Amino acid sequence: MRPDRSARSLRSGFLESARRDPAAIAVEVAGQALSYGELFERAASVAATLVRHDARKPDDDPTERPPLTAVFGQRSTAVVAGILGALLRGDGYVPLNPGFPTDRTRSMLQRSGCRAVVVDEQGAKQLREVLDGMPPGLVLLLPDAEDVSELASDLPTHVVLGARDLEPSADWTPGPVDPDAIAYLLFTSGSTGQPKGVMVAHRNVNAFLTAMAERYAVRPEDRFSQTFELTFDLSVFDLFLAWECGARVCIPTQAQKMLPAKYVQESGITIWFSVPSTAVLMSRLRMLKPGSYPGLRLSLFCGEALPAEIVERWAEAAPAATIENLYGPTELTIACTLYRWDPARSPSECELGLVPIGEPYPGMDVLVVDESLAPVAEGETGELLMTGPQLTPGYWRDPERTARAYVRPPGEARIFYRTGDRVRRGSAGAPMVYLGRLDNQIKVQGYRVELGEIEAAAREEAGVEVAIAVGWPLTPAGADSTVVFLSDAGIDVADVQKALKARLPAYMAPREVRHVDRFPLNSNGKVDRKALVALLEAKG
Amino acid sequence: MDEKKIREELRIWILERSGATPDRLARDDQPILDEGLLTSLDVVEFILFIESLRDEEVDIEAIEPEVFNSIDTLVEAFFADSPTACEARS
Numbered sequence: 012m013r014p015d016r017s018a019r020s021l022r023s024g025f026l027e028s029a030r031r032d033p034a035a036i037a038v039e040v041a042g043q044a045l046s047y048g049e050l051f052e053r054a055a056s057v058a059a060t061l062v063r064h065d066a067r068k069p070d071d072d073p074t075e076r077p078p079l080t081a082v083f084g085q086r087s088t089a090v091v092a093g094i095l096g097a098l099l100r101g102d103g104y105v106p107l108n109p110g111f112p113t114d115r116t117r118s119m120l121q122r123s124g125c126r127a128v129v130v131d132e133q134g135a136k137q138l139r140e141v142l143d144g145m146p147p148g149l150v151l152l153l154p155d156a157e158d159v160s161e162l163a164s165d166l167p168t169h170v171v172l173g174a175r176d177l178e179p180s181a182d183w184t185p186g187p188v189d190p191d192a193i194a195y196l197l198f199t200s201g202s203t204g205q206p207k208g209v210m211v212a213h214r215n216v217n218a219f220l221t222a223m224a225e226r227y228a229v230r231p232e233d234r235f236s237q238t239f240e241l242t243f244d245l246s247v248f249d250l251f252l253a254w255e256c257g258a259r260v261c262i263p264t265q266a267q268k269m270l271p272a273k274y275v276q277e278s279g280i281t282i283w284f285s286v287p288s289t290a291v292l293m294s295r296l297r298m299l300k301p302g303s304y305p306g307l308r309l310s311l312f313c314g315e316a317l318p319a320e321i322v323e324r325w326a327e328a329a330p331a332a333t334i335e336n337l338y339g340p341t342e343l344t345i346a347c348t349l350y351r352w353d354p355a356r357s358p359s360e361c362e363l364g365l366v367p368i369g370e371p372y373p374g375m376d377v378l379v380v381d382e383s384l385a386p387v388a389e390g391e392t393g394e395l396l397m398t399g400p401q402l403t404p405g406y407w408r409d410p411e412r413t414a415r416a417y418v419r420p421p422g423e424a425r426i427f428y429r430t431g432d433r434v435r436r437g438s439a440g441a442p443m444v445y446l447g448r449l450d451n452q453i454k455v456q457g458y459r460v461e462l463g464e465i466e467a468a469a470r471e472e473a474g475v476e477v478a479i480a481v482g483w484p485l486t487p488a489g490a491d492s493t494v495v496f497l498s499d500a501g502i503d504v505a506d507v508q509k510a511l512k513a514r515l516p517a518y519m520a521p522r523e524v525r526h527v528d529r530f531p532l533n534s535n536g537k538v539d540r541k542a543l544v545a546l547l548e549a550k551g
Numbered sequence: 552m553d554e555k556k557i558r559e560e561l562r563i564w565i566l567e568r569s570g571a572t573p574d575r576l577a578r579d580d581q582p583i584l585d586e587g588l589l590t591s592l593d594v595v596e597f598i599l600f601i602e603s604l605r606d607e608e609v610d611i612e613a614i615e616p617e618v619f620n621s622i623d624t625l626v627e628a629f630f631a632d633s634p635t636a637c638e639a640r641s
Contacts, residue, residue, distance in 0.1 A: 133585075265584040265590070266584055266616035266617055266619055268616075269584070269589075269594050273615070273616060292591075292594065292595050509570055512569070517587075518592055
C-alpha cells in the first residue's frame with residue numbers, strides 16, 4: 012500500500028532526505044558541494060531571517076502581501092538556499108533571472124507582489140536598476156554577501172541584509188503548508204506582450220514528483236544534470252526529484268554550460284534532462300560520438316518537439332541510457348505525458364520525424380477536441396486538453412485569461428486546460444503524436460515564445476502598427492531564433508533590433524529586424540507568415 | 552590574420568550578438584560569460600565563427616569551459632598555435 016502523500020509539500024522530500032542522511036551531497040554548484048545538512052542549515056537560516064524581518068500579520072490582506080518570496084540569481088548556493096528558504100518559511104518562490112532585461116524582471120517582481128527577495132552576487136549587480144521606482148519597504152537578503160553597507164546606502168528605502176544579519180538556523184520552526192498554496196509562481200511568455208504568471212500548487216507538484224519518483228526509481232547515488240534556468244519549470248524536476256530521493260544535483264556554471272559534454276563526463280551525471288535543442292547543439296559540436304556517455308542511465312527530453320534523428324544519435328552516445336520524451340506545459344506542472352524510446356519499435360511510430368509524446372501520467376486524463384471542444388473521433392487530429400492532479404489553479408491575478416484557458420468542455424464535470432497543441436491519438440494503442448501549435452507560439456531552443464509578445468515589443472519600439480515575427484532559422488524542434496519584419500519606410504531597423512535586445516530575454520530577441528516593402532497576404536487577407544519564412548529561405 | 556585583428560573580430564561578433572554597448576567589452580580581460588555577453592544559446596555559432604577565423608576545426612574535447620571567460624582566454628586557447636597569429640607576434 013502506498014503511503015499517503017497528499018499532505019506533502021514541495022519541501023517535504025528535501026527535509027526527509029536531510030533527516031535520513033545529512034552528510035550526503037545535495038548539490039554541487041560553482042565548484043562547491045553542499046551536503047543535505049549544510050544546505051538545510053543555510054535554508055533554515057534564510058527562512059528564519061525572512062520571518063524576522065518580513066513578518067506577516069494574520070490580518071494582512073493576501074492580495075497586498077501574498078505568501079511568496081522572490082529569488083533573484085542563478086547557479087549559486089545563495090539561490091538554492093533562497094528557494095528552499097522560501098519554502099521552509101511556508102512561502103512559494105518566484106524565480107527572477109539576472110539574464111533577463113531589468114525592465115522585465117522589475118515587472119515580474121512588481122506583479123508578483125513579493126515583499127522579500129533573496130539575492131545572489133549576480134542579482135546584486137542589477138538590484139539598483141531593478142528596484143528603480145519600486146515601492147519602499149522590500150526586504151532584500153543577500154545571504155552570501157559579507158558587506159552590504161554600500162548597497163544599503165544606495166537603497167535607503169528598503170531593508171538590505173547580508174550574511175552578518177542571518178538568524179541562526181535553530182530559530183526556524185516548521186509550520187504547516189496548505190497543499191493548495193502556491194509552491195512556485197513562474198512567468199511565461201504571453202501573447203499580449205505581458206508575461207503570464209502560472210501558479211503551481213504544492214498538490215500539483217507533489218503529484219508530479221510522486222509519479223516521477225516511482226517511475227525512475229531514483230537512487231541516492233544518482234547525479235542529476237541541471238541544464239535549465241530557474242525561470243524554466245523543468246528546473247523543478249532536477250532539484251526536487253533529486254532531493255526527494257536523496258540524490259545530488261550538479262548545477263553547471265555558465266562556462267560549463269558552453270561545453271555540456273565535458274560537464275556530463277566530469278560531473279558523473281547519471282540522469283540527464285534537457286530540451287532537445289541542447290542535444291542538437293551537442294550533435295553540431297561533434298559531442299555525440301558513440302559511447303561518449305557510458306555513465307548515463309536515464310536521458311529525458313522535454314520542452315519542444317523531439318526529432319527522432321537526434322534520439323538515434325543520443326542512443327549511440329549514451330548506450331546504457333533509457334531515453335524518454337516528456338511533454339507538458341507549465342500549466343500542467345512540468346510534464347504530463349511521456350514516451351519511452353524503443354529502437355526497434357519507435358522509428359515506425361514517429362510522425363514528421365518527431366518522437367511521439369506518448370501517454371498521460373498516472374491520474375491525468377486526456378481529451379482531443381475540435382473547435383467546439385467536442386471530442387474528435389479516434390485517430391483524428393484535434394487540440395489536446397488535459398486534467399488531473401497536475402492541473403494548476405490558473406494565472407496569477409488574471410481571471411480572464413484563466414477562464415479562457417481553463418475550461419469545462421460540454422458534457423464534462425471537470426475543468427481541463429487547453430494546451431493549444433495539435434495532437435492525434437492513434438487507434439489500437441498507438442501513442443499520441445504532437446503535430447504543432449494552434450497559435451503563434453513557438454519554441455526557440457526549447458523556450459516557449461509567443462511571437463505576439465515579440466511583435467508587441469517591436470511595434471512599440473518602432474512606433475508602427477504592424478510588426479511580424481517568425482521563427483528563424485527553423486529546426487526540426489522549432490527555431491534557433493526569430494526574425495522581425497517591418498514594412499514602414501524610414502525606420503532604422505538596427506535601432507529597433509538594439510532596443511529589442513535590451514528589452515527581451517536573449518532567447519526572444521530577434522536575430523534580425525528586416526524591412527519589406529509590403530507584407531505578403533494570404534487568401535484570408537492575413538499576413539502570410541509562410542511567405543515571409545520563404546523569403547528568408549530564398550535569401551539564405 | 553594577425554592577433555590584433557582576431558581580437559577585434561571576436562569583440563565585434565560578441566557585441567553584435569549580445570546587442571551590448573562597446574563599453575561592456577572595452578578590455579580584453581573583461582568577463583564575457585559573467586556579464587551575459589555570451590550564453591550557451593550562442594555556442595554553436597560562436598564555435599563555427601572561431602573555426603572560420605582559424606580556418607580549421609576546433610578540437611572540442613581538448614578545450615576547457617574556462618576558455619570562454621574573456622577575449623584573452625579565447626585568443627590563448629584557440630589562436631595561440633595559429634600559424635598566422637604566431638607570425639604576427641614574431
